[in-house]
Amino acid sequence: MARTPKRVAADLGDHAPRRLIIECKPAQVAAMAMAPAAAVPRDLAAIVKEAGATLDTGFAPVLLPAVAGQDPMEPGFDTSTRFDVSAAPGDATMLLVADGDAAAAEALAKRPEVVQVFADLPIEPCLICPGSPPLGNAADVANLLCTRVMQERGLNGLGVLLAIVDTGINKNHLASLGITPAMDVGRSWTPAAGMTPFDAPVGHGTMCAFDALIGAPRATLLDIQLLRSGAGAFTAFLSDAVRAFDHLRRIMEAPRRPGETRSLVVNNSWGMFHPSWDFPPGDPRNYSDNPNHPFNRAVAALEAAGADILFAAGNCGSDCPDGRCQGVTNRTIYGANGHPSVLTVAGVDTTKKRVGYSSKGPGRLSVNKPDIAGYTHFAGSGVYAADGGTSAACPVVAGVVAAARTKKPFLPGNPSASPHAMRELIRSTAEDLGAAGFDHDTGYGVVNGCAVADRVVPQIIVPPIDICRRFPDLCRRPVPIDFCRRYPQLCNPVPGPVPGPIPGPIPGPVPAPIPGPIPGPRPLPGLGDAEAGEASLEQILAAMWQMGYEDARRDAAAAPAPQRRAGGCACGGGD
């Protein structure tokens, strides 16, 4: 087959070393064809070194079939096969990879053994941008959030109010998806007469409700139809938001209702898109940078009343911002979206890669923003092709917060249950992404439902204790009843027939978790105070078993002997 003229097929320009793909001649390929898994032939390795490049020995050489296009004017041209492909030893070439600068590439290209030298270009997954198709679906998000573990431990939002401050929720659309959440019409809010909670046109608010319910399916929704305040399109003004937040603060200040945990989680997937919508920073009337602005004060007041408030970071990320950002992508987390008393939520896709439009920090009111990332741009509610924007990421995190509040409710006067503590919980359990630690792309990382569940409802894992195998003598004599009375948490709580002598291991793991440290009123025999901390659990249990035996023997000397059963454990309440 004819070959194209040899050249360095990339203008490497500078002297910086970069990765090179080196295409080698057929003579060497013939040898390779005999043993395709072999390392780079020594003569070729020497050529690469002589040229000043460094061979990548971790890259196994690749055989490349020769490809030549057919001439459509030639007789016998087959339109179904436009190219001739040949992997014959005389036609195929071999690809190697090395690191070298432009001079090394030129030197290699001059070698008779080398056909071509190419730049080995880095490739990356495509960034999610506005208009990108969805990546993953709601079930994927549920798996990523670890909702199964959360719900196994009762973290499902039951008793928690979850306010969707948005364009309104359409309950019929949710029902069409098989979702019938608890809804509180009485404490919902509409900006004008004639509007009905949970009966809004299907739109952005319905998407947010769906996404919040992924993590908290049993939360009670409040439909706060803020973004229906403006005539026509879904829009509003901050003055409307001041009213909406006043309504929410009054809910927090009202007496707690039976069955409720007094927890309110507030999702806000909206904001300002461009600084021209505001007075400039430094102007006393400014909103974006001014903590004294009425709405920023309202946010602080609602948080002080005990609500967990979340705001989407915004869609003015530098890679592919929303058109409404008008090209402004620097410091676009404005006003309340970056308030120190809220969780500011960035967006990552279901591969945990930041979506290109997610606004980066720092925030205007607080530098360390965003706080956390949530999943977005997935096929979910069906309202749009993709539940996207930081709009979807925010309620995904809000659902996890509501789930956590099921077992860690807000309690006035209890700092460990405050909104600040909840923000710390979410941040400290996040799965770190990107650069280690906090960063302005994804904050402390992506929300981690499993870690939240472990922190809120920690599980005590008790390994099976093979006492009888380790200390068979103990199981050959009657077990003193007093042992089980003194340490009931160590005995099988299920009463049953007393087994016979057990020379082997106790079958099965200990069924009930040990609720706390075993009280030790006196040093364990055979284990001094200094040794107790180093002894295995089995050794400690065996020593305690011995103590109990001695206690029973002492008691027996002072009182009528209890009924003894032949061998085995007489533990439990059956006696």
Add this chain to the structure above:
Amino acid sequence: MSDTVMVQFRLPPGPETLAAAAERLGLPVSALDAAYGVVPTDPADRLFTVMVRSEFASQAAARLHGGDPAEGVFSNPRIEPFGP
């Protein structure tokens, strides 16, 4: 809404009515948006918000000028959803 401005101010303990707000701002009651009312922004700090007709904005600002930075006329930007 476009012909009103957002004004935040403090009220002393007492009624939180349009009349009290108007008196605090040195304006006639008719200068305030009655439909919006007097909305507490931070009641623990006695901060409230009203919407004032634009032609009275400078008068309200002058009344509140020089004191607490939380009192005054403030921007009322449009807000929109961050969705797809």
